[in-house]
Amino acid sequence: xxxxxxxxxxxxxxxxxxxxxxxxxxxxxxxxxxxxxxxxxxxxxxxxxxxxxxxxxxxxxxxxxxxxxxxxxxxxxxxxxxxxxxxxxxxxxxxxxxxxxxxxxxxxxxxxxxxxxxxxxxxxxxxxxxxxxxxxxxxxxxxxxxxxxxxxxxxxxxxxxxxxxxxxxxxxxxxxxxxxxxxxxxxxxxxxxxxxxxxxxxxxxxxxxxxxxxxxxxxxxxxxxxxxxxxxxxxxxxxxxxxxxxxxxxxxxxxxxxxxxxxxxxxxxxxxxxxxxxxxxxxxxxxxxxxxxxxxxxxxxxxxxxxxxxxxxxxxxxxxxxxxxxxxxxxxxxxxxxxxxxxxxxxxxxxxxxxxxxxxxxxxxxxxxxxxxxxxxxxxxxxxxxxxxxxxxxxxxxxxxxxxxxxxxxxxxxxxxxxxxxxxxxxxxxxxxxxxxxxxxxxxxxxxxxxxxxxxxxxxxxxxxxxxxxxxxxxxxxxxxxxxxxxxxxxxxxxxxxxxxxxxxxxxxxxxxxxxxxxxxxxxxxxxxxxxxxxxxxxxxxxxxxxxxxxxxxxxxxxxxxxxxxxxxxxxxxxxxxxxxxxxxxxxxxxxxxxxxxxxxxxxxxxxxxxxxxxxxxxxxxxxxxxxxxxxxxxxxxxxxxxxxxxxxxxxxxxxxxxxxxxxxxxxxxxxxxxxxxxxxxxxxxxxxxxxxxxxxxxxxxxxxxxxxxxxxxxxxxxxxxxxxxxxxxxxxxxxxxxxxxxxxxxxxxxxxxxxxxxxxxxxxxxxxxxxxxxxxxxxx
Numbered sequence: 001x002x003x004x005x006x007x008x009x010x011x012x013x014x015x016x017x018x019x020x021x022x023x024x025x026x027x028x029x030x031x032x033x034x035x036x037x038x039x040x041x042x043x044x045x046x047x048x049x050x051x052x053x054x055x056x057x058x059x060x061x062x063x064x065x066x067x068x069x070x071x072x073x074x075x076x077x078x079x080x081x082x083x084x085x086x087x088x089x090x091x092x093x094x095x096x097x098x099x100x101x102x103x104x105x106x107x108x109x110x111x112x113x114x115x116x117x118x119x120x121x122x123x124x125x126x127x128x129x130x131x132x133x134x135x136x137x138x139x140x141x142x143x144x145x146x147x148x149x150x151x152x153x154x155x156x157x158x159x160x161x162x163x164x165x166x167x168x169x170x171x172x173x174x175x176x177x178x179x180x181x182x183x184x185x186x187x188x189x190x191x192x193x194x195x196x197x198x199x200x201x202x203x204x205x206x207x208x209x210x211x212x213x214x215x216x217x218x219x220x221x222x223x224x225x226x227x228x229x230x231x232x233x234x235x236x237x238x239x240x241x242x243x244x245x246x247x248x249x250x251x252x253x254x255x256x257x258x259x260x261x262x263x264x265x266x267x268x269x270x271x272x273x274x275x276x277x278x279x280x281x282x283x284x285x286x287x288x289x290x291x292x293x294x295x296x297x298x299x300x301x302x303x304x305x306x307x308x309x310x311x312x313x314x315x316x317x318x319x320x321x322x323x324x325x326x327x328x329x330x331x332x333x334x335x336x337x338x339x340x341x342x343x344x345x346x347x348x349x350x351x352x353x354x355x356x357x358x359x360x361x362x363x364x365x366x367x368x369x370x371x372x373x374x375x376x377x378x379x380x381x382x383x384x385x386x387x388x389x390x391x392x393x394x395x396x397x398x399x400x401x402x403x404x405x406x407x408x409x410x411x412x413x414x415x416x417x418x419x420x421x422x423x424x425x426x427x428x429x430x431x432x433x434x435x436x437x438x439x440x441x442x443x444x445x446x447x448x449x450x451x452x453x454x455x456x457x458x459x460x461x462x463x464x465x466x467x468x469x470x471x472x473x474x475x476x477x478x479x480x481x482x483x484x485x486x487x488x489x490x491x492x493x494x495x496x497x498x499x500x501x502x503x504x505x506x507x508x509x510x511x512x513x514x515x516x517x518x519x520x521x522x523x524x525x526x527x528x529x530x531x532x533x534x535x536x537x538x539x540x541x542x543x544x545x546x547x548x549x550x551x552x553x554x555x556x557x558x559x560x561x562x563x564x565x566x567x568x569x570x571x572x573x574x575x576x577x578x579x580x581x582x583x584x585x586x587x588x589x590x591x592x593x594x595x596x597x598x599x600x601x602x603x604x605x606x607x608x609x610x611x612x613x614x615x616x617x618x619x620x621x622x623x624x625x626x627x628x629x630x631x632x633x634x635x636x637x638x639x640x641x642x643x644x645x646x647x648x649x650x651x652x653x654x655x656x657x658x659x660x661x662x663x664x665x666x667x668x669x670x671x672x673x674x675x676x677x678x679x680x681x682x683x684x685x686x687x688x689x690x691x692x693x694x695x696x697x698x699x700x701x702x703x704x705x706x707x708x709x710x711x712x713x714x715x716x717x718x719x720x721x722x723x724x725x726x727x728x729x730x731x732x733x734x735x736x737x738x739x740x741x742x743x744x745x746x747x748x749x750x751x752x753x754x755x756x757x758x759x760x761x762x763x764x765x766x767x768x769x770x771x772x773x774x775x776x777x778x779x780x781x
Contacts, residue, residue, distance in 0.1 A: 001073065001084045001097060003033045005104040006157065007138030008389075009145055011073055019569060021068050022599055024049055027147040028065040032086070032095035033102050034153060041092035048149035064603055066093055071605065072569070103136045104157060110136075111164050123171060130168040137161060144389040162192060169201045178208030189218075190383040193225055193480075196238050207245050215245050228482045384478045386453040387509060390441050391434045391595075393566040396559040400424075400550050404439045404531075407548050408446065408507075411529035419508075419523060423532045426552030427691040427704060428637040429592030432533040433511055435552065440509055440531060447528060449504035452478055454522075458514030458534060458644065465514060468521045472497055475508075475522070494521040501526040514644065535641050537689045554704075560584035560594055564609075567598035572609070579609040586616045588706040593634050638710045641690050649686040654718045655726050656693075656703070657711030664693070664701040671733045672726045 002012040009026040011018045020026050031048040032040065046058040055061065066086065069075065075086040085096045099105045110133035117126035141157040142150040165188055172181040182205040189198050199222045206215035219234070219242040226232050233239070244251050404422055411420035424432045444451050454471050457463045466474075472493035473486055479500050487493045508527040513519055513534040523530060537551070555563065561580045565573050573580045587593035597616070601607055642653060655672040656664060670680035684701055687693040692711075693701045703711060715723065 001075075002101045003029070003097065003103070004138070005030055005033060005102065006107060006136055006141050008143045013074060018073055019566075021065070021072055021602055023144065023146050024061070025065045025068050025072075025602075027145050027150055028062065029069055029095075030142055030145055030153070031147075031149050032093065033097070034104065034149075036095050036097045036099050036102055036105070039089040039092050039094045044092070049147040051148035067605065068602060104141065107133050107136045107157075107164075108160065111160065111167075114164075114167070118167075118171075123174065127168065127171045127175070130164055130171065134161070134164055134168060162188070162195065162198070166197055166201060169205070173201065173204055173208065176208070178205045181205040182209060191385075194229065196222070196235055200238055200241055203241060203245065204251055207251060212245060212248070216242070219245075225480070228485070383448075384450040384452050385444075386478065387440050387444065387451050388437060388453060390437045391431075391591075393563055394434055394438050395563045395566065396555050397431070397435050397438075397552070400435060400552065401439060403548060403550060404435070405443065408439060408443045408529055411446075419525070419527050419530050421523060421530045421532065421547040423534060423547060423549045424552060425534045425537050425549070425691065427554075427590070427707070428535065428641050429588075429590040429634055430552045430554060430691075431591035432535075432552055434591065435550075436509060436511070436531045436533050440507060444507065447505045447507040449501075449506045450479075451507045451509070452527070453509045453511070455511045456513045456518060458512040458536070466518070468518045469493060471510075471518065472521060476500070490521055494524065497522075498525040504528070507531070535644065535690055537691065554589035555591065555594075557581055557584050557589060560587065560589045563591065563594050564598050564601075567595060568601040572601050576609045579613055583609050583613040583616070586613055588704055590634075590706070592637060593706065596634065634706065635710065638707060641692055642710070642714060645686055645690050645692065649683045649690075651718070652680070652683040653687055653692055653711055654714045655722075657708075657713070657715030658723060658726055659730070662702055663696070664703070666699045667733075668730070669701075671729050674725065674729060 004010040004012070009020055009030050011020050011029070020029055027049045028045055031045055042059055042062050045062050046054055049062075050058055070077065070086050073084075073086070075084055077085070077087060079085050079087055079096055084098075087094050087096060099109075110129050114126040114129040114133065117123075117129065140154060141161075142154045145154075165184060169181045169185055172178075182202065185198060185202040185205055189195070189202055192198060199218060203215040203218050206212075206218065219238070222238065223234055226234055234242075241251065407420050407422050422436075424436055426432050440451060452475055454466065454474055456466045456471060458465060469490040472490065476486055476493060476497060477483070479497075481496065481500075487496055502525070504527075506527040506529075508522065508530045510519065510522065510530065510532045513532050514536060519532065554560075561573070561577075561584050564580060564584060583597060584594065587597055597612060600612055601609065642650060645653065652669060652673055656669065659668060659672065661668075664684075666677045666680050666684065669684055670677045673680060673683070684693060684695075688695045688701065692707060694704060695701050718726075
């Protein structure tokens with residue numbers, strides 16, 4: 001078995017990828033994998049997954065997740081001869097796996113081994129090992145895994161990754177391979193713009209390529225950024241490097257006795273005996289101890305000393321790991337600046353228990369972008385990569401994906417003056433954001449200047465809606481504009497926004513938009529392509545010639561069953577084809593309730609699809625709710641749309657919840673609300689625009705199945721007198737229609753074949769009236 005943590009949490013058995021399970025189950029696996037072959041208590045696992053927000057059932061949940069991991073990974077409960085296992089210990093669990101099969105452990109071991117090779121002078125082998133260590137990374141560690149442990153471990157591993165790239169780049173520069181080092185360094189500086197050591201390495205690589213002007217530009221931009229963000233000047237070592245490049249003096253690398261790279265004025269050859277001085281210990285101004293600076297003085301004058309000192313543990317002061325005033329908690333911080341010292345951590349041997357790793361393959365190049373971004377745009381303006389992770393198990397939407405890819409491809413290949421805009425709208429829980437994220441991630445490389453994301457909170461239920469000015473402020477901060485430099489007006493921010501993105505290939509994802517007013521300033525020029533999701537149909541009428549509107553409908557029953565099988569595991573649905581289709585239909589074929597249902601099947605191994613379908617049918621909205629996670633609640637998703645409509649439309653929605661028939665006409669709606677047909681028509685159109693109703697024809701509407709249940713719930717919010725009056729008016733209308741039919745009066749043409757449904761609706765309305773009278777619920781008017 002092989003476990004991967006340096007990206008999304010993944011597991012492999014005999015070369016085949018295994019579905020790990022829901023996010024919290026991934027969090028449990030990630031925590032156990034970080035402590036392989038160690039016994040950890042249930043309390044430790046619960047703290048790692050939930051932190052201070054422990055649910056009362058945390059212990060039971062841990063047992064459930066461990067049982068789910070055993071099933072998914074095929075791990076036995078007891079230790080086997082040489083094989084992996086997930087065993088129970090006194091009050092906890094232990095994951096028994098060869099540490100060499102956990103990529104994060106292997107990465108740390110290779111990094112430590114590369115440092116040891118550097119100390120022994122085996123530079124080429126160390127460089128190959130660093131490259132193989134970096135090749136293990138696929139994305140940000142523990143991607144989309146929840147819990148405080150994942151957050152802390154993600155930051156720790158990211159710091160180690162930066163350190164490894166810095167050491168790799170230093171070795172490349174020492175070997176004279178400046179051009180190859182410039183590519184990944186340029187990309188990494190964008191991701192960590194305040195790491196001064198990275199910028200020093202980039203300046204040296206550019207100068208070594210003969211791009212002296214670009215190296216000086218990097219320093220100017222570094223100085224501007226540090227001044228704008230922190231109000232400080234570059235460190236003395238970076239200033240010393242700048243002065244040497246400005247004076248066109250050679251900047252070469254040497255090594256001290258401990259294998260650390262330092263700057264020398266004459267080539268930095270290693271001196272006899274490997275003393276602590278650069279250039280053989282004879283250079284004037286060189287430092288004499290490991291905690292002091294290794295001087296860069298040229299000729300006979302004393303120069304300023306780049307930091308090569310010991311890395312402070314737990315975030316000590318100084319310049320460690322490339323960011324002022326911070327240090328890695330495990331002592332892996334590296335001295336920064338022109339000295340390129342790797343600190344005491346470079347000298348530390350790995351512990352005796354460090355896992356052996358299989359001989360690594362040697363890649364030809366550290367992962368990086370295919371080309372070096374321009375110096376000024378890449379170094380001054382951060383390149384944002386803000387897209388949230390995609391959902392697991394995206395299925396269907398083939399036609400919509402083709403339309404979106406075509407739009408994005410055209411926008412990326414031929415940027416227009418006005419951005420290409422795609423507006424995706426649909427009912428709550430239909431998967432609008434999932435589709436947009438799927439396309440955004442697939443085409444992210446078409447937009448090398450960045451991908452921006454703003455949640456406009458259009459529903460406004462849990463957080464206030466984001467105005468145009470606030471959205472522009474968020475985007476401008478992402479583009480590196482300091483708070484003090486943000487224009488005060490919306491027009492001023494829009495002008496700065498267009499200026500910064502002029503000529504750039506950028507993608508902007510605006511989630512949960514509500515109206516065109518908040519969108520207009522973000523669409524007037526600026527990004528190359530804009531993806532918008534909304535619950536409101538009228539956003540498809542944006543005043544732009546490059547707007548594509550896509551309305552999402554529920555999945556087909558076949559696609560719904562495929563999604564259930566993928567998320568819950570195909571074995572859970574084996575032999576239950578009819579029950580699976582019934583379960584999909586009860587979920588309205590909507591991705592959100594389907595995911596909740598699949599999660600319920602994963603959480604409870606004893607729960608069958610047939611029993612879950614029965615439970616949902618008896619209390620559908622209650623069963624389609626994730627306890628403690630309002631974002632995954634179908635009722636919460638419906639409530640967002642319901643609360644977003646105007647009050648008069650919301651009242652119409654409540655009253656329609658009293659209607660027992662499937663078809664709703666303008667006449668029925670007007671009777672329920674006690675208003676004219678014209679007023680009812682306007683309210684029905686508002687509900688249809690918010691995807692709370694479906695228009696099936698002229699003067700014809702209907703509720704989607706699950707929304708019908710929610711509307712019936714909302715009807716209880718209407719005062720008792722209002723409900724009673726609405727039902728009385730509806731019954732009177734039905735009686736009048738039936739009486740007219742009995743006396744030979746010509747009823748509407750459509751009423752003739754509908755006597756039985758009308759009678760059924762009448763009985764249902766009487767029953768609703770009796771139920772309302774018995775409950776006495778709602779507010780009295």
